[in-house]
Amino acid sequence: MVREENFRRFISHGDAARPRAEEVQLNEIAKQVAAQYRNDTLSPSMVSGLLRIYEFLLIAASGFLVFYHYVGVPGPLTAYYFGAILCCASLSVALLEFARCYSVHSLFHPFRRIGLVAGLLALSFALLAVIGFFLKISDVFSRVWLAGWFAMSLISVGTSRIILSRLFQRWARNGRIERRAVIVGGGKNAETLIRALEEQPYNDIRICGMFDDRDDRRSPPLVAGYPKLGTVSELIEFARIAHIDLLIVAIPITAEERVLTMLKKLWVLPVDIRLSAHSTELTFRPRAYSYIGAVPMLDVMDKPINDWDSVAKRIFDIVFSLIGIILFSPIMVATAIAIKLDSKGPILFKQKRHGFNNEEIDVYKFRSMYTEMSDPTAKKAVTRNDPRVTRVGRIIRKTSIDELPQFFNALLGSLSLVGPRPHAVSAQTHNLLYNEVIDGYFARHRVKPGVTGWAQINGFRGEMDTNEKIRLRTEYDLFYIENWSLWFDLKILVLTPVRLLNTENAY
Template sequence: MSLPQPSFPEFDGPPDGARGKAEFYFADLRALARRAAVEAAQQDAPAPRAISQPAIIGATLLFDLCAFVGAGVLSHMRALGGDAPEPTLLIWGVALATAVGLFTLQARWTYTIRALADFPRQAMNLALAFALAVAIWDADCVISGFERTAFLRQWSLDWFAWGVSATVASRAVLAPLLRAWTRRGALARRTVIVGGGEQALETIRRLEESGKGALEILGVFDDRNPTRLPDALGRYRLLGTFDDLESFCRNARVDLLIIAFPLTAERRILHILQKLWALPVDVRISALGSKLRLRDRAYNFIGDVPFLPAFDKPLKDWEVALKAMFDRCAALALIVALSPVLTAVALGVKLSSRGPILFVQKRYGFNNEEFGVYKFRSMYVDQCDYSAAHQVKRGDSRVTPFGGFIRRTSLDELPQLFNVLRGELSLVGPRPHALKCSAAGQAYEAVVANYFARHRVKPGITGWAQINGWRGETDTVEKIEQRVAHDLHYIEHWSVWLDLGILLKTPFVVLTGKNAF
């Protein structure tokens, strides 16, 4: 997305009188200079950091998963002493212990950058997680009447020792790396400050003193004329006015937005929050100087600076990592399992009409970014609608006979598994819409005021709206309103279990052909 082009008030001519003319022209020059400075600051915004926090957390989570599974399998084989493995016992034991161990680690807030940099705490949490996981597995075996106690003892002791050794060794390498990256600012959260008064200056000063390395302050947004801003603000870039906030946050991949107004400025704070709630950013209100005294647990602290939480990203870093890991593993497994189906459909498309097998259509994804979604081509090649300006209707003449079949059965959507592998889609999420989709002749964003809030997470191949019947043509306003309402419900109530439930229900919805043609 490109930044919005500047607009200037219409020129009506200078006022009468030499002094009036001079003041008019100087004011106009100052306005032009201010706008040019703002645009230059936005264009020169630092690129997103090279080291991704979710990527680090995801790699750590994947390593722990492999450690639980690998140590369990190897210790099982050693305890057997050369005898044939027992698949049922092994699979059930590894699955139960791994689930208990990872749940314990997450419950103790192990998967955050700050926690991962604390090696003693990590070592303690890992030992506790493996001990609890193995103990619950042993208790399950004893309760079920498992009699081979010597085998179980050997398996459990080796599992604990090997698993803890591997994961603690990985943390011994990771923790100092994270501390070094934090000192260099490589893991800093990209931050903007809203407000250019004394409250903002004090907030920035305290953050630089006590939160060093945690934040990368990109600049400040304020609606006032630069001549009314404090002189000390000159060392921070003025990025624009409040109207520029949304586009800048989307383009510059901002992680955190800090509102630094006195809490008494309720109207200004509410005005800002209304602009920001649809963005995938954390929004915090500086509580410095506030006479309101709450318990520490009511605040979020960065360094020693207290903030009141306003909005959070729908998914935290560990949730983003967990979802991404699940998506890619499941997508790869599905591609392998469905490879005969993929081959058969590709052959059917090729033989049924001339043209390419795949159809690539631009759609809106996470953070309103455009990407190309893959589908098996279901229309005649000379009638493909790449922008979805005219949605497919029942009995549409543009659709080939074979295309109609794969659309009704949703087989045309299968190539999107490759979008999941590329990280552009999730298996479950709000469905990505084409660029020119409309409801009753109106653009979606014109019909539903909070439409773009559905782009706070990655779109998905299937979703909550789809399994509840809100898929297919949007020829009425109600259909897009209901789809967006279901998408927002999914975002606000996301969990791994919700994703699994949607995935399990999707085949049944597809088989009924509900709303699909």
């Protein structure tokens, strides 16, 4: 996969003002298509992952039920039984995974693999018996229990797979389980790619349309039954309305300049980007390819913090947000009282900011300005000794206490605890919006914004009064996105109180 540093050269380091970009408008057909795909889907990898967990619990539960029914109440040998149950359940799931019994094909057509599933379950139980024999503990276990457990596991796993396959097929028909793809490029290359994808007997790809910068003479408006919905610039807006998972660039690799020009526009989106290698004469090492069915792709970029990573990060946010709310509740109550006594107006201040995928979100802070002077648009940044800031406001802004209500944003899901700090929708420097100063600025929004972030840990806190500050903050945010891990989040969270001691840029 191409690393993001290779795209940094597309981010301008200059301070020259850029012309204000015109707002992109989708045509009516593109709007209608985007509206069809507005709802979220269930990722096939998430569904198969959940099935792994479900079948592990199903096999383990079968063992425990037979144990309590036949062996009886827990006794001195209970630990042996529980260890055997957990070991065999884990081994069964591992063998099913190795045999690709959690693939989309297997989930949608359980009868074609039912014999293999039964054989693998029998193998896992046989291996358990062999392990018990070599450890000289096989005589500890009841043979009736083992046979009953195997029978119950086989029946429950087989039956649940048949029932769930019906549910999966219904979800597939309703568009609930699929990867939504857009073809970038048109003409013969796009047609060849689409035909190849449609020939794959089992894949989870739904092609939502096609975008190309070329006119209708060079790129027909309809290719293989799919309409050309607009230009690549319009694709950016389309992907922010529709929930698109995958962009497939159907442009020859040899057209390097055209490919790079398109990637320069597309990399700001939170999607997987693949370069079709189906019709190219160039040959790469096998490990360089990923596949949709048998169609080869070159991985350009992956969606950051996707699937199970997003689940882990969400759990992290919920746990630590609750801890933060509990720990800081006395400070928040005292701050609310102080604000109310200091000046007239509401305790909280609501502001529209850019969230994930450029969606607008409401971010809450303790009010630090006089109500009649508040600036929800943030067109004029707060400066040192700003007369709009109240007495209490100066204290809570310097100590970042005004940000504490954002723990509730993180708990409810509009923010993450750690991520690129969200900027106000109309935030400006020298009468220019931030995205007009920095090419690739919106790439910060490929992940959910955070209460704190890597840029703030490295000193970029407070007023962004120069183009260089905006550029460096963007660089740190992109570094965080590329190198994300739960440990990285925890490091930033731990370092945040320490870095808040530096109040030089906080006012």
